[in-house]
Amino acid sequence: MVEQFLASRLRFRGALCATAIGVSFFIMIVAVAVSAGFRHEIRSGITDISGDILLSGSSEPVDSSISYLGVLAGEKGVESITPVIWKGGVVRSGGEISGILFKGVPGGGSLQARIPQSLASSLGFSVGDRMTAYFIDERVKARNFTVSKITASPLQVEELPIVEVSIDDLRRVCGWSEGSASAFEVRCTPEYEDPVRLEELSGRLYAKSLELHRDDEDILRAQTVRSRYRRIFDWLDLIDFNVFTIIFLMTVVAGFNMISGLLILLFRNISTIGTMKVMGMTDRSVAKVFIRVAARLALTGMAAGNAAALLFCLVQNSAHLIRLNPANYFVSFVPVRLSAASVIATDVVSFAAILVMMLIPTLFITKIDPARTVRVR
Numbered sequence: 001m002v003e004q005f006l007a008s009r010l011r012f013r014g015a016l017c018a019t020a021i022g023v024s025f026f027i028m029i030v031a032v033a034v035s036a037g038f039r040h041e042i043r044s045g046i047t048d049i050s051g052d053i054l055l056s057g058s059s060e061p062v063d064s065s066i067s068y069l070g071v072l073a074g075e076k077g078v079e080s081i082t083p084v085i086w087k088g089g090v091v092r093s094g095g096e097i098s099g100i101l102f103k104g105v106p107g108g109g110s111l112q113a114r115i116p117q118s119l120a121s122s123l124g125f126s127v128g129d130r131m132t133a134y135f136i137d138e139r140v141k142a143r144n145f146t147v148s149k150i151t152a153s154p155l156q157v158e159e160l161p162i163v164e165v166s167i168d169d170l171r172r173v174c175g176w177s178e179g180s181a182s183a184f185e186v187r188c189t190p191e192y193e194d195p196v197r198l199e200e201l202s203g204r205l206y207a208k209s210l211e212l213h214r215d216d217e218d219i220l221r222a223q224t225v226r227s228r229y230r231r232i233f234d235w236l237d238l239i240d241f242n243v244f245t246i247i248f249l250m251t252v253v254a255g256f257n258m259i260s261g262l263l264i265l266l267f268r269n270i271s272t273i274g275t276m277k278v279m280g281m282t283d284r285s286v287a288k289v290f291i292r293v294a295a296r297l298a299l300t301g302m303a304a305g306n307a308a309a310l311l312f313c314l315v316q317n318s319a320h321l322i323r324l325n326p327a328n329y330f331v332s333f334v335p336v337r338l339s340a341a342s343v344i345a346t347d348v349v350s351f352a353a354i355l356v357m358m359l360i361p362t363l364f365i366t367k368i369d370p371a372r373t374v375r376v377r
Contacts (some may be wrong), residue, residue, distance in 0.1 A: 017261035022308065023300025024254035028247050029309035032342050035243040037335030039236050043193070046232065049162060051185030052193070052225050053202050057218035061180035066220070068212035075190040075208065077201045082106060083181035085170040088160070090134045093123040100133065103162040104170035104251050113145035113169070114127060114164040120150045135173050143173065184220070232330065244284060251350045255357035262294045262361045287362035294358055306343065312336050
């Protein structure tokens with residue numbers, strides 16, 4: 001093709017333009033990675049605490065022997081259904097007192113407690129220490145737990161730190177029979193983590209509960225993790241909106257840089273453009289030549305920006321160089337998570353937009369008169 005041959009012979013020394021393109025794509029890819037990282041870390045953290053869907057009855061306790069629970073567990077999208085008990089309490093260590101939210105889960109030894117690092121640091125607990133907890137109902141009940149494990153501090157989505165103990169221990173504290181629970185946590189399969197599909201699954205579980213419950217059984221109401229912690233997910237949606245804004249602005253910046261660079265290239269090659277027209281090339285064909293040259297430069301900048309962004313993400317993901325205050329951001333570092341699909345989509349959409357913007361300076365070609373620009377010596 002003539003346009004391709006001529007474009008390969010033209011040289012465009014646009015290091016500044018390539019740098020600007022590279023910086024723009026670096027910022028875009030990092031922004032996409034950080035947004036996905038926040039969403040993954042926070043959603044995973046919340047799911048670890050409360051599951052994807054919470055099934056609860058009209059009152060506590062709920063009986064785990066509900067006849068239709070097995071049917072719900074077999075629904076498409078359901079990975080597991082686990083009974084849990086939530087119980088508020090107070091822990092004292094020396095002169096320090098702290099409010100605690102105890103979570104009873106199946107498994108674990110009797111009177112064994114798994115505590116978060118934040119609680120261990122504030123009250124000075126180590127593995128093997130005795131932890132006296134007080135539960136205040138009609139009368140105060142005390143239990144001596146042994147710290148069996150200190151875990152990484154979960155997301156602070158509840159007002160109190162969460163301590164995991166055996167569900168049987170909390171049943172005895174509450175005076176409930178075997179099989180009783182506060183609620184059931186549903187873990188969904190990966191394809192149902194999407195908000196729309198998760199809401200659909202939640203509605204399906206509630207509909208099954210309405211359909212199958214006996215007169216003497218509770219109707220289990222389903223509540224998704226997003227509806228329970230709407231404030232956090234609204235914050236994540238705001239981050240996504242900011243990412244789209246960043247991508248738009250960086251694309252515009254990169255596009256205007258290429259417009260200015262392409263104009264410089266056209267001004268420097270006015271006589272060449274006139275010669276091409278004398279040879280019989282149309283304005284459209286001439287424009288294709290120069291757009292090919294500029295696109296080659298833009299691709300170079302895009303590749304450099306992508307490489308720098310991938311390197312940054314690898315370093316941040318392994319070393320956590322940039323730290324955050326978890327009280328404000330829920331996590332202690334800037335999380336990054338890249339997928340090939342998100343990178344390719346960002347690159348393709350942004351590069352296409354830049355190419356469209358580069359059509360603007362090519363209108364200059366139609367104003368060039370070969371009779372004035374080409375001189376026979």
